[in-house]
């Protein structure tokens with residue numbers, strides 16, 4: 001590929017409008033619906049990880065001439081893709097066509113000479129570009145275009161939504177605005193692959209995989225990076241049977257349980273990340289949580305990272321969500337919208353506590369879509385029924401079997417609009433019998449609640465567990481009350497269409513305003529929203545009732 005093409009590519013991407021017009025949405029829906037062979041979760045992950053292995057992350061001086069930069073790098077081999085972004089400086093992600101180019105680049109990379117301090121000599125694929133002759137290059141006008149890696153603020157989103165023509169278009173616009181971009185996904189896999197290099201210093205055969213919203217189809221720009229250190233290759237789990245009279249076994253240290261082994265491994269890897277990991281800061285080892293993890297910030301990418309190990313069920317639940325997100329365009333649109341609505345009203349929070357989590361909200365949307373007539377998505381038991389022989393998975397005694405080939409699942413006959421679905425979602429949960437019933441996406445039917453937790457959402461794979469065990473009564477009541485308010489707003493005729501040029505937010509935009517209940521609530525007898533002081537009180541209550549380790553980064557409960 002010529003360098004000119006590459007420059008053009010990165011610039012044209014930048015200029016593409018993020019406001020989605022209806023015809024584009026219709027086209028996208030058609031594309032999704034008619035693609036004969038859609039890739040499975042694992043195939044996609046492997047492709048992305050392989051791409052990442054051929055990539056480097058380069059910190060560039062502010063005025064780097066993109067053309068000269070790419071020409072310089074292409075001396076190591078053909079470049080597939082390159083893009084720039086800002087995060088504590090300007091960075092470039094450069095993907096080569098061949099892995100050998102990385103070795104060549106590293107061969108030509110020097111150790112910085114520094115005074116008063118010393119280098120920790122760990123060579124990674126995070127490097128800095130230095131100008132040998134600063135006067136020379138900086139005189140050329142800068143040609144790098146930086147792509148945005150974070151979500152726009154909610155007030156900008158509200159404005160953008162107010163310019164749409166229909167509520168359906170608003171939901172799609174929200175999804176398009178917030179979803180992870182192609183470049184952001186590349187960056188996520190690259191950070192994951194950089195982490196693998198650190199872990200490989202101890203465990204050369206390990207892999208580090210992504211799970212959670214980075215890969216489940218519901219990731220929003222700026223969401224955290226959930227990683228999983230996979231040692232299956234050396235854990236003995238996948239051991240082959242040997243033939244002949246003898247077998248050689250590795251001698252290994254023994255510990256009391258898998259959990260203890262995971263804690264030991266994460267403890268040393270956490271130490272490694274802290275001591276040697278370039279760009280990794282604020283490392284915390286949270287090893288006593290139900291699902292032990294190492295949490296840190298990766299400064300060059302700006303990602304908040306959670307690294308876990310031995311967490312294969314969470315990978316399965318990411319695969320399941322990915323499957324649901326790929327089945328019908330309405331699934332993602334509704335999940336993104338409900339998550340954004342919940343965040344705007346502080347129903348969810350970035351601080352762990354008695355709040356409903358994004359994961360629980362996603363389960364609630366999935367359950368609701370399973371209950372439509374006809375259903376929009378199948379139940380987990382139905383997906384299990386479609387599983388092939390290679391889809392059988394028993395993890396720690398839990399049946400995690402379901403079909404991995406999306407093409408085997410029939411598309412729905414349901415033609416409801418997103419406007420209808422959103423309104424009915426709020427009505428459904430505004431009237432749901434939370435005190436008696438549990439939400440169960442395996443059966444697609446509510447079941448009697450097995451315990452007294454205010455909100456009970458059965459863990460789809462570890463069935464005796466409740467994924468929303470952390471939620472207290474106050475937080476559930478806030479959710480129900482806001483759902484009722486929002487259903488009521490969407491029923492108002494004046495709220496269903498644009499209110500004229502430059503007019504106030506309408507439809508979904510109105511639902512995202514903090515004062516949603518007042519915006520649409522004039523002159524009708526309806527439940528009064530609690531005053532701000534009450535809301536603050538309930539937030540404090542939730543904080544108080546937050547027990548240590550009741551929630552962790554990947555919240556395995």
Ligand code: GTP
Nearest residue numbers: 212213223226314317318358359467554555556557
């Ligand atoms: P974000 O809020 O965008 O980060 O969504 P997320 O889905 O990535 O959630 P989070 O980072 O909290 O958790 C990562 C993954 O861990 C989820 O996607 C689930 O697969 C799993 N997970 C999170 N919370 C729970 C829980 O309460 N129970 C179980 N079983 N798994 C959970």
Ligand code: MG
Nearest residue numbers: 212213224226
């Ligand atoms: Mg996450």
